Amino acid sequence: MKLSQAKTKKRYVIETVIDCFEKNTLEAMGFVKGMYVDILASSLLNKTLLINILNSTVAIKKTVLENVLVKEY
Amino acid sequence: MKIAGFLSSKKKKTKQIENNKLQKNYILCGNANTGKSTVFNALAHANAHIGNWLGVTVDVETKTCIRNDAIYNYFDLPGTASLEATSIDEQNAVNFLKEHKDFLVVNVCDLNNLRRNLYLTLELLEQGFKVTLLLNFKKSFFKLGGKVNLEKLSKELGIPIVLFNGKKTQLIEGNSVHMHSFSCAHDRHKKIDEILKNCDYVTPHKAYGTNKLDKFLLNKFFAIPCFFLTMAVIFFLTFVLVSKLFEVPLGYVFSWLDKGSANGFYQLVIFESLKIILNFLPQIITILLCINILENSGYISRLAFTFEDIFEKFGLNGKSIFPILMSLGCASIATPFSKGIADKNIRLKTASILSLFPCSAKLPIIVLFLSTLTKTYLAFYISLIYAACIIIALAFCLLLNRKYKSEPSNLILEFPALRFVSFKQVLKNIFDSLKSLISRILFVIVVVNVILFCLTKLNLITFLTIIPFALLSIFGFNLEAVSALVSGIVGKELIATGLSNVVLTQIFTPAALILFLIFALFYTPCFSTTGLLVEQFGAKQTFKILGFQFAFSYVLTCLVALILMPKQFVSFLIAITVVASIFVLIKLISLLKLNKMSKNGTLKLCNQNSCKKCNHNSCNNR
Numbered sequence: 001m002k003l004s005q006a007k008t009k010k011r012y013v014i015e016t017v018i019d020c021f022e023k024n025t026l027e028a029m030g031f032v033k034g035m036y037v038d039i040l041a042s043s044l045l046n047k048t049l050l051i052n053i054l055n056s057t058v059a060i061k062k063t064v065l066e067n068v069l070v071k072e073y
Numbered sequence: 074m075k076i077a078g079f080l081s082s083k084k085k086k087t088k089q090i091e092n093n094k095l096q097k098n099y100i101l102c103g104n105a106n107t108g109k110s111t112v113f114n115a116l117a118h119a120n121a122h123i124g125n126w127l128g129v130t131v132d133v134e135t136k137t138c139i140r141n142d143a144i145y146n147y148f149d150l151p152g153t154a155s156l157e158a159t160s161i162d163e164q165n166a167v168n169f170l171k172e173h174k175d176f177l178v179v180n181v182c183d184l185n186n187l188r189r190n191l192y193l194t195l196e197l198l199e200q201g202f203k204v205t206l207l208l209n210f211k212k213s214f215f216k217l218g219g220k221v222n223l224e225k226l227s228k229e230l231g232i233p234i235v236l237f238n239g240k241k242t243q244l245i246e247g248n249s250v251h252m253h254s255f256s257c258a259h260d261r262h263k264k265i266d267e268i269l270k271n272c273d274y275v276t277p278h279k280a281y282g283t284n285k286l287d288k289f290l291l292n293k294f295f296a297i298p299c300f301f302l303t304m305a306v307i308f309f310l311t312f313v314l315v316s317k318l319f320e321v322p323l324g325y326v327f328s329w330l331d332k333g334s335a336n337g338f339y340q341l342v343i344f345e346s347l348k349i350i351l352n353f354l355p356q357i358i359t360i361l362l363c364i365n366i367l368e369n370s371g372y373i374s375r376l377a378f379t380f381e382d383i384f385e386k387f388g389l390n391g392k393s394i395f396p397i398l399m400s401l402g403c404a405s406i407a408t409p410f411s412k413g414i415a416d417k418n419i420r421l422k423t424a425s426i427l428s429l430f431p432c433s434a435k436l437p438i439i440v441l442f443l444s445t446l447t448k449t450y451l452a453f454y455i456s457l458i459y460a461a462c463i464i465i466a467l468a469f470c471l472l473l474n475r476k477y478k479s480e481p482s483n484l485i486l487e488f489p490a491l492r493f494v495s496f497k498q499v500l501k502n503i504f505d506s507l508k509s510l511i512s513r514i515l516f517v518i519v520v521v522n523v524i525l526f527c528l529t530k531l532n533l534i535t536f537l538t539i540i541p542f543a544l545l546s547i548f549g550f551n552l553e554a555v556s557a558l559v560s561g562i563v564g565k566e567l568i569a570t571g572l573s574n575v576v577l578t579q580i581f582t583p584a585a586l587i588l589f590l591i592f593a594l595f596y597t598p599c600f601s602t603t604g605l606l607v608e609q610f611g612a613k614q615t616f617k618i619l620g621f622q623f624a625f626s627y628v629l630t631c632l633v634a635l636i637l638m639p640k641q642f643v644s645f646l647i648a649i650t651v652v653a654s655i656f657v658l659i660k661l662i663s664l665l666k667l668n669k670m671s672k673n674g675t676l677k678l679c680n681q682n683s684c685k686k687c688n689h690n691s692c693n694n695r
Contacts, residue, residue, distance in 0.1 A: 021483070022159070022483055022485060024155060024157035024159070024258075025154060025155070025157070025159055025485055026485070027155075027258035027259075027262075028154035028155035028157070028189075028192050028193070028258070029154060029189060029485065029487075030188070030189050030192075030262065032258050032259045032262045033259050034259070034262075035262070048378060048381055048382070048391075048484060050291065050378075050488075055185060055186055055188070055189075055276050055277070056185075056186050056189070056487055056488070057287070057487070057488040058485065058486065058487050058488070059377075059378045059381075059484060059485075059486040059487075059488060060484065060485050060486070061381075061482075061483055061484045061485075063481065063483055064483045064484075064485060
């Protein structure tokens with residue numbers, strides 16, 4: 001499933017980062033296969049999500065998350 | 074080129090002083106918000122600006138230190154997550170690294186985020202850089218239960234490691250192992266995991282940035298009211314509390330200044346200008362203090378997230394909030410911060426609207442004019458003007474959107490941990506801002522007064538103001554007011570100081586006072602901001618924007634004038650309508666001509682998208 005569809009307060013493992021404009025930034029931030037992602041709050045303000053990744057909190061838009069595929073862990 | 078120039082000029086200078094000394098060059102690089110500028114300040118005894126948000130450093134900062142054994146050149150780069158840059162500031166960092174491969178790279182890493190920070194380290198080692206790893210935030214790391222074996226880490230990476238220890242930190246140089254290239258990011262992360270496992274790395278048990286306060290600050294319902302509450306507190310402190318506190322002491326200073334300012338016209342101008350600056354100094358300091366607290370606490374990054382969706386509707390993005398908030402202090406200080414925005418059009422729009430926000434130099438104009446109009450609820454009216462300026466700036470942005478369209482931005486933003494503000498750092502930042510602001514104001518006052526003196530002697534002052542006067546006299550501005558506006562192009566503080574020795578009610582009607590205030594707040598940015606815009610976007614683009622801004626402020630003033638003094642303004646409006654109708658008529662005739670030519674077959678109109686003539690893309694006739 002896409003990371004943008006993930007539900008809040010659950011842990012996911014990244015399956016793929018699909019090639020996109022932000023791929024390099026996403027990969028440098030740790031969005032690579034096998035990484036764990038915590039969705040902190042998907043119901044916040046807008047179409048932006050808060051993700052806890054590699055021990056720091058990252059705000060990232062749903063549009064970008066369409067390029068990250070995850071499965072529930 | 075800039076850095077090459079700096080190096081050559083520094084080389085010349087240092088050659089004269091220390092002819093036989095060794096040159097040592099250190100590049101400080103690393104992920105954003107890892108404390109590179111703090112390390113730079115400590116190592117080079119520099120004064121680089123420090124804040125708790127991503128993108129504080131946007132250009133390469135340089136500093137040279139001459140010590141007993143050698144000459145040390147330090148370079149502080151903007152933060153970047155990898156060698157693949159997406160924004161201008163990241164590009165600056167990557168380009169600098171690639172151009173100076175022989176310099177020693179001090180890779181500053183956050184111990185709490187080592188797993189992610191080592192990604193850049195591996196990339197640097199793959200490229201063959203000589204690297205020293207400097208680990209920062211050791212206090213919070215060990216306090217929160219983090220563990221790491223530094224000797225093993227150094228062995229695994231094949232590079233020297235230093236723990237940042239304030240000013241006592243000594244950099245260790247050693248040979249770096251040239252690491253083989255990884256085929257993809259996944260392999261690089263796999264290697265990082267292996268390294269961290271071998272050096273017994275334990276991440277701090279308390280996750281970074283997941284502060285309980287965030288649940289409130291980023292809440293769907295509380296985030297925006299929380300921001301407005303913060304702004305209300307700032308305005309209350311600045312315009313009510315501080316104004317009342319300093320009323321009596323400033324009165325004494327002014328009476329003392331009045332005794333000394335009786336001789337000569339130009340002495341009087343300088344003293345009156347000083348009085349204006351002094352009068353608003355407490356408010357300027359309070360605003361700078363509040364912005365610095367917001368900046369250093371980490372709240373400003375949360376605001377970028379909060380405003381992302383709202384700003385997107387106006388063609389901006391969440392990151393625009395950084396320069397916008399800074400512009401409440403000074404637009405010229407804020408302009409370079411727009412470099413952190415990746416999209417060129419969003420960057421241009423953000424930088425263009427910064428001069429529409431009321432900076433500290435505009436504060437004297439607002440207070441001076443409002444206090445002439447009303448004596449009660451002054452703080453409320455000032456806050457109202459601030460709110461109006463924000464709305465007008467966003468409206469201007471909507472107009473710019475028609476020309477500079479941008480795709481919806483893809484926000485990827487890291488939140489720095491919320492932390493208690495270091496008052497030492499805040500005071501240092503305020504001192505630096507005040508020093509540059511006051512020295513600029515004094516310089517501008519002296520230079521402009523000398524120029525004014527020369528122009529008056531040569532009878533050129535009327536010649537210079539004749540066109541602006543023809544344009545602005547319809548609003549009821551006299552020559553003195555227009556001269557103040559002309560000098561205000563250099564620096565906005567000159568508008569208030571230029572009118573300091575006149576009684577405003579004698580030269581303005583109440584309606585003209587309001588119109589002057591509106592026009593003065595928006596008509597052009599100051600010289601230093603214009604220079605920074607030219608540097609970033611080129612002269613052509615900048616002057617296009619400036620022309621548009623001037624027209625926008627003029628039309629805005631006209632609209633208000635129509636409401637405030639309809640009788641006097643109707644004749645002017647008729648004249649404007651006649652001129653506009655002539656232009657429309659000429660345009661219509663040319664269009665009809667074109668149409669006729671196309672029917673005859675003399676002109677081939679393009680059916681493709683983008684031609685300069687018909688606004689279509691990829692036209693073969695261009």
